[in-house]
Amino acid sequence: MVIGLKKITIKDKSQEKTEARKGTEDKEIEKKEDKNIGKEKTSGNKETLFPSDLKKEKIETNIEKASFSTSSKKKFKLKLPRFKLPQLKKKALFIPLLVILGFFLLLAVPTLILAKPLISSAKKTYLLAQEAYQAGKNQDLVLAEEKISQTEESLKETEKKYSRLAYLKIIPFVSSYYEDGQSLLKAGLSGIQAGEVMVAAITPYADVLGFTGQGSFMGGTAEDRIVKIVQTLEKVTSEIDAMADKLEAAQEELSKINPKRYPEEFRGKKIRENIIIAKKTLAETSKGISEAKPILSVLPEILGYPDKKKYLVIFQNDGELRATGGFMTAFSVLEFDSGKVRSLKSDDIYSLDKKYKPRIEAPESIEKYLFSSDLDTGIVPYFYLRDMNLSPDFKVSMDTFIKYYDKVPGEEEVDGIITVDTYVLKDLIDILGPIDVPGYGKFTTEEDQRCHGVANVICELEYIVDQPLPTQAGNRKQTILGPMMQQIMFKAMGSPKQLWPDLFSTGLRLLKEKHVLLYFSDSYLEEAAQSYGAAGRIKPYEWDYLHINDSNFGGAKSNLFTNHKVEQEIEINESGEIIKTLTLTYENPEPTDNCNLERKEGLCLNSILRNYIRIYVPEGSKLIESLGSEVEMETKTDLGKTYFDGFFTVRGGGGRAKLVLKYKLPFNLTSGDNYKLLIQKQPGTEGHQYQVIFGDQEEEFELREDKEIEFNF
Structure with a gap:
């Protein structure tokens, strides 16, 4: 006989009481949940009920109450409790927002208060900087020095006012712009200090360079003043390091500013482009001064101080372009003595080939392509001195040329070679005005229709060299370059001092543009010329x-x-x-x-x-x-x-x-x-x-x- 067993749950009295109390509480909670959330209930210990706690407890209760049979086909529903989010007061929703807005107002109010005097100070600094620049442009060194000093004081005041906004650094988005402003102010101050160094350096040469101011070389002839400058120029070069350091510091500060953070334009004014231009201009200026220092430091020696120097000056005719700038048509030997220049000799380049008897086999390119109407075959079989500027690298070409020039009998021993082209003559005469060369006439830069409108000085030189006239003096072609170069130098030294800044800047530009090339037998001088880009070298480059x-x-x-x-x-x-x-x-x-x-x-x-x-x-x-x-x-x-x-x-x-x-x-x-x-x-x-x-x-x-x-x- 099988006895059926029935599961019996025996409960003690305490358990029954607990369940009864729990059921009662569930009903009360269900009725009053919207009102009594957060109130305390006592169950041994006091605890605070939050919606999450209630939800968990109700779910557990309902699961316990849910009963079903696996054999039953009736569907069942598991009822879960519904909860409503607590109804917070509308004012409470705005509390975080008010805190945030209040924080920004606390920042904005002092910012607005400080902005007006800051903007006013910045505008004043900008106007003073413009006045300093204009004074320098007008060659008024005294006023330029005064305005630079005022600009520095004003910029320091602007920097002081700007520092009161330092609390902006705590805001992530704003902090980068604040730091950019700091970098800009520091760069400006370094730039102004570089200007002060420059003014102090050139003040002794104010009269010679054409500036208004009391220089140290007043009186005497222009040539005498040039000699004094050459003899004291080394004092200026010592200041170049200080100037370069200041510009480098300014460049470092500007490099911290990312132009991409700024808009293309704001209220019709270009922003990003001006930042890029400022960075580029400063970089080029800094680079230019660094590159100029080596050549300026050896300039007294190049100009014959303390020892005289002799240079072979070759005229390269760029109308007949060759690898290093033009066909070498004529030459002159000039002596430099503490800045004083004297022409020792002038001649035609062909005279060197006539005196040099050995014959050198022509390179392949000359043999294949160089045409000469003077030869029956038209082919040039030999490598003449006049064609030895064949390499695009000026030093390589002049190494070859000087090797054979030194073997030409009766020629001056020289310390280096300087080449000039037609642009040098045109640009200098543009500044100085017409040049009168005894025995040759007047040379100008006006268009000459005899030569399809090229400058008169070039056309006249071509007539002197190439015109097939029986009355043409035999030595005019050979002797023109020396007297012309000497007359240009004499006129430059005797010119009004207002022209000197133009002459100086034009000279540097002609070097940078390779219309003047320098070659020295002294390796120290050669390295200085190369550092300035005046030696015509083909540069190594990794890209x-x-x-x-x-x-x-x-x-x-x-x-x-x-x-x-x-x-x-x-x-x-x-x-x-x-x-x-x-x-x-x-x-x-x-x-x-x-x-x-x-x-x-x-x-x-x-x-x-x-x-x-x-x-x-x-x-x-x-x-x-x-x-x-x-x-x-x-x-x-x-x-x-x-x-x-x-x-x-x-x-x-x-x-x-x-x-x-x-x-x-x-x-x-x-x-x-x-x-x-x-x-x-x-x-x-x-x-x-x-x-x-x-x-x-x-x-x-x-x-x-x-x-x-x-x-x-």
Whole structure:
């Protein structure tokens, strides 16, 4: 017999009481939950009930109450309690908001109170800085010094008022802008202090440099004052370090400012662009002063103090462009003695070749492309001194030239070589006015229609050198350069002091633009010239590089009339390879001259341009294809670069030549890297038009000196 068992739950009295009390409380809570939340209940210990506690407890209770049978087909519902969020008072919702707003008001009120005098102080500082700049521009050194001092005081006051806003640093978004303001003020102060150093340095030379002020070299002739300057110039160079340090400090502060944080414009005023321009200008100024120091420190020695110096001054005719700036047509030997200049000798470059008897085999490019109408074959079989500026690197060319010049009998021993081109003559005469050279007449920079509108000084020189007249004095061609250079120097020394700043800045510019090149046998002086970029070196560069070098191997002066345009398009493929397409366009719009050797008058300036071209690129670059060269372009190496060379001709009267090269660089570009390019200008050229395209970025400019470009990738 099977006895059925039934589950029996035995409860003691205390347990029953607990459950009864619990059931009662559940009912009370259910009725009063909206009113009694947070009240205490007693169950042994007192505890505070919050909605989360109640919810948990109710869920547990209902689960216990829920009963079902696995055999039952009836549906069941698990009822869970419904809760309403506590009804907070509307004022309570605004309390956090009011706290936040109150915090910002506490910041904003003093900010607004301080902003007005701060803005007023900043405007005053800006106006004083403008007045200081204008005083310097007007060559009033006394007023400039006064205004610089006032600007410094005003800027310090502005900085003091700005520091009262230091509490803005605690706000994450605002703090970066506050710090930018600090950096800007510090940069401004360092810049002003650099200006003070500069004014103190040039004050002794105020009268000589054309400034209004009491200089230390009053009285005496201009030449006497020049001698005194040369003898004391080393005192100025000692101040350059202090100036450079101040500018470096200013540059460091500006480098902390990110232009991308600022809008393009605000109320019609450009913001981001001005920040970028300020950073770039300061960087260039700082770099310029650092580069100028070596050349300024050795300038007394170059000018013959304490020991005399002799230099071979060579005139490079850029109308007949060659690798280092032009065909070497004439030379002069000048002696420098503490700034005083004396011409010892002038002659035609051909005189050197006549006296140098050994014959040197011509390099391949000269043998293949240089044409001479004086020879029956037209081919030049030898390497003459007049053609030895063949390397695009000026030092390399002059190392070759001086090696053979020193062997020419009867020539002066020199300490270095200085080359000048037609731009030097034009720019100096533009400042000084017409130059009278005894025995040769007056030279100006006015357009001369006899030579298709080129400057009169260039046209006259061409007539002296090339005009086929039987009455032409035999020695006029040989002796023109020395007397002309000496007359220019005499006129410069005797010119009104107001012209001296222009002469000084023009001289530095001509060096930077490679219209004047320097070569010294003394390695110390040579290094100084190289540091300033005045030695015509082909520079090493770790990124992309371009130098286009043209040599006119036709004899005419066609480069005076030929326009140059350079287009570069840079593409990056999926593998990161850099593919460049280079397009060169040469055009000569002027009519061709009569170049018949039997002509009775006129000049043969504009004739066929026979152009030997070398395109220097990073070493290891691969030429993919080329179009436009009249010979197959070849790939060679020189000066730590790869170069592609070719040959083509351009005729006058609208003649045009176009070269297109496609090549691959020896390195790749990865995402996040910046693309950098150094373009080196050929000496003797001026303002060739360049366009560089990198994806959707583009830059157009006239190439007047070496230029570095950077694009984001």
